[in-house]
Amino acid sequence: LYLEFYIWALGGDADRVGEALIAAAKRGVKCKVLLDSLGSKDWFKSTWPARFRRSGIQVTEALPIQIGRFQFRRADLRLHRKIFVIDSRIVWTGSMNMVDPRTFKQDSGVGEWVDAMVRIEGPVATQFELTFSFDWSVDNPKITHFKDIVPKEDLAVGNVLAQEFSSGPVYRDDVLYQVMLSAIMDAREELTITTPYFGPDDGLIQALMAAAGRGVKVTLIVPKLNDSTLVAWSSRSYYSDLMSSGVNIAEFHGGLLHTKSLMIDGRAAIFGSVNFDQRSLRLNFEISLIVYNEPFCATLQKLINSYLAQSDLVDPKRWSKRARWRVLLENAAHLASPLL
Known part of the structure; x- marks a missing residue:
């Protein structure tokens, strides 16, 4: 399970996803989470990152904002992608962050956020995994070189271009x-x-x-x-x-x-x-x-x-x-x- 989001908010269904991800990691599923440093700042300050890592989930903070380094790194460049890869076969993408619309920014007076996601299968799913892997390799200091993604040979090919x-x-x-x-x-x-x-x-x-x-x-x-x-x-x-x-x-x-x-x-x-x-x-x-x-x-x-x-x-x-x-x-x- 590979998750890449701009915002992971606290509370509601977003917490339920976190619990499900921990359960998946405990049963042996390889899990990686890549979140934007600014968009998910509250999440990174919470107990979730430590809980994830204790469960074996790899967590990377994308484009971190650090005081004193603004002259070397632009704080206005953000990771705004929404990608969820499942078993290298299924991908979800669209406009929705990892948030519960019933609780997210309800103090802003605009009502619930209305989003849409699309489920993708087939060879194009590999392209999304490739983008995730590239982003992961760039933002994770432990990775010294990028490994290309080899598509699974048994991926079903549909009739949609x-x-x-x-x-x-x-x-x-x-x-x-x-x-x-x-x-x-x-x-x-x-x-x-x-x-x-x-x-x-x-x-x-x-x-x-x-x-x-x-x-x-x-x-x-x-x-x-x-x-x-x-x-x-x-x-x-x-x-x-x-x-x-x-x-x-x-x-x-x-x-x-x-x-x-x-x-x-x-x-x-x-x-x-x-x-x-x-x-x-x-x-x-x-x-x-x-x-x-x-x-x-x-x-x-x-x-x-x-x-x-x-x-x-x-x-x-x-x-x-x-x-x-x-x-x-x-x-x-x-x-x-x-x-x-």
């Missing part, structure tokens, strides 16, 4: 950006994006506006309430330009929509940990599953429809009449958008 796509600052820094931009430009009929944090640059905004201008039905689904007030105000600063070009904006009111997806024409989808903002596109270590399959997209569309059923479409006319102080706040927050 898919690929794992890992991104981060050790790769070409604009590769994820180019993939997103190409996907938007490739849309001919419909483009739907779900993201909790919306902070694109001018290039992506222009691509979305151009897609709507050439007749593509472009829909952006974001949470109505956000755990980051600054991000919420900054996101709204893009609304007017997008809606003036024909982009539909839906605000989800059923909690904090945390699912990250981009679907093109009902035939291809990008699904994973990537937010539609500069931090995910250029700074974080992210993971995505790219699927070229209409039945998968149809299933994703059902999920999207359930989000839309709990969303309010932003009316362009009413939006244009919002209070002047709101416009000023949005524009002020927009100045910080490249840093969010």
Whole structure:
């Protein structure tokens, strides 16, 4: 069992997973846990790391933040991936951290976090294990060289064309950006994006506006309430330009929509940990599953429809009449958008 997450929160079902992992280790299952130092800081300060290690579970703290070493290590580069590998055969990935939505950040006033994960089997599962092994080798000081992963020979091969796509600052820094931009430009009929944090640059905004201008039905689904007030105000600063070009904006009111997806024409989808903002596109270590399959997209569309059923479409006319102080706040927050 290999687990790689940005956040492992304390309490609720996350603790139940911890107990299950200890039980698995005691019955002889090889277990490794890789967590981001900042995102899981409370977990690392708890008794869980010691309990894991006593049970034989290997634990590694990714990208640790240490006082006095900021001049040598960038604290803004974070491990944002969500990967769960089971017996080198099954992988879960998506937007969900190791948290219980019933208890996670319930003091933020946004309701429960709404996430989605996908279960993967077949040869593509090996690609996710390869990414985990690479991350593990980089962040674990005991490993001096990287060993490649040899796929199991008896892995069943399905009929879905898919690929794992890992991104981060050790790769070409604009590769994820180019993939997103190409996907938007490739849309001919419909483009739907779900993201909790919306902070694109001018290039992506222009691509979305151009897609709507050439007749593509472009829909952006974001949470109505956000755990980051600054991000919420900054996101709204893009609304007017997008809606003036024909982009539909839906605000989800059923909690904090945390699912990250981009679907093109009902035939291809990008699904994973990537937010539609500069931090995910250029700074974080992210993971995505790219699927070229209409039945998968149809299933994703059902999920999207359930989000839309709990969303309010932003009316362009009413939006244009919002209070002047709101416009000023949005524009002020927009100045910080490249840093969010």
